Amino acid sequence: MNEETICLDSVRFYWSKKSDFKLHIPKLNIGKGEKVLLLGESGSGKTTLLSLICGFLSPISGDIYLNEQKTNNLTANKRDQYRSDNIGIIFQQFNLLPYASVIDNIILPLYFSKIRASRVLNQRDVAISICKSLRLPDSIKDVQASKLSVGQQQRVAVARALIGNPSLIIADEPTSALDTDTQKNFLDLMFKQIEENKSTLLMVSHDRSLSNYFDRIIDINDILVRED
């Protein structure tokens, strides 16, 4: 693989000097268009790793590259901008602004990223068409996000992550709040869209049974070096 979307090089991070959780990743590469599942039990540092990749947190030492761009020495403002231009993020739960309409939630990233906005001609129309391909009923587009079911909320979150076609989708246990049937349905729809967009996907889960959706499975314990 010659083109890397994510590249970590001897990244170290700890929350505070006193905390016993210390993260050290000598090497992690994820290629363009790869769909990667990151497995690990709860508390193993998966979310912390995603926060580092997304630039919410800065490593104590080491380098993080996204699309060949070193992000850890960007200013905080530039890093925020870089994130909104290049990454679509899906959380485990409570992804949406509860008081805003479905459409407003979906097009919100375009407000912060000119690059993503420039790829979308008519924001409302595009949002509606993504909703349609995610099988969201047409009637919900102007409904308040708080009125949706959890499964619908997660699909709206996917639509929001995908709009404007960012190169990387980061999803932190997006299915853990869903029951098994909804889970499968959700993943089918999400993968179809990601394939179409040719985005790179890094998804976190502790559920090994999802493995067959992905190109590559990474167990966090295999890339982490424990140090005590």
Added chain:
Amino acid sequence: MLLKLTISSLYARLLTVSMTVFAISLSLMLYLSVEKLRASAYTSFTNTISQTDLIVGSRTGSVQLLLYSVFRIGNATNNITWESYEDIIKRDEVDWSVPISLGDSHKEFRVMGTNEDFFKRYKYRGDQSLKIENGKYFSDLYDVVIGSGVAEKLGYNINTPIIVSHGLRSFTEHDDQPFKVSGILAKTGTPVDNTIIVSLEAIEAIHIDWSSGAKIPGQETPVEQIRRMDLAPSNITAVLIGVNSKLQIFQLQRWINEYSEEALSSILPGVALQELWRIVSIVENLLLGISMVVIFTTLIGMAAIIFSSLSERRREMAIWRAMGASPKIVIGLLMLEAFIISSLSVMVSTFLLFILLYILQPWIDSTYGILVTIEMLSLKDIYIFILFILSAMLVSLIPAIRAYWFSINDGMTIKI
């Protein structure tokens, strides 16, 4: 987009937000009404007497002269002789003059001797004149005209007999010469309301049998004889003067103050009223101070409400960050919220103020004689509003900075 979302966010918390707005509005309204009342009291007070250019009395301080001649509080140390009065009004500068004679009382009210000119010349609140509400001005020697307050408190009507007491709070009464009410004046909100007005001749008449403040023993001139006597007054207490041209006021004032036959003082009522107001206004400053404290308290209350909403909105901050909002935008969102809440409060409080004034105006006018004018907000009010909104935003910085730390530290971790 941000504004729209902030508004829908506030709308989603309608109950808390509207209660906050209501609390802030009430305290703002309290401040505004105190301020309004203060301004109106000042206007009413300084308009107790208008269009009179000079008040003349025997040599004394200006506040004291104002107090006894206009407010009928305290006493003149000396009288002015009728000769001095005639010397003054002979001057070219003088357009009109009204002599006033004070010293006697009836129950708790002062009796003032004057002539018909008083009703024509005494003006208040700019160009308001005295009006007879009931009956007529005096036509007989023993007629009195009473102010509305006198009529109300003593329950007097036309033809009610009145016995004038000698001096103030004295037990010696001029009971040999009873008066009767011929007219009742309409309410003015000035000390005239609490005055009993008789003619100068009547003052002279009831003192026929008196000499240097004491009744001459054994002497009792019958009323019939008094009516035939020459009752030209020999002394008066004060004079209200109007000049031909405002430019001559100081010239006349200097002449009176340097008058050699008798030690006289003349004052400009407007200036003396201001001086007196400064003494009275300590209370109003206190009130103003209190309402400032109330506003300050509500501002802190607002910060507390934003603060308490933060923990439940921590999640929301993380979403904004994930969308690419910088922490500065997170701060901006909360300040925008404070801006909307405080601006709404300003509007509601203005609205409430107008309703309150509209309801209370007649009552304040009739009870305290203060005319509260209902008019558009002054420039000063607008400044206060801007200052208030700015401080609301400043205060909201405290929770906003906390939200900033949350959003930096949480990263992608879900904290609910």
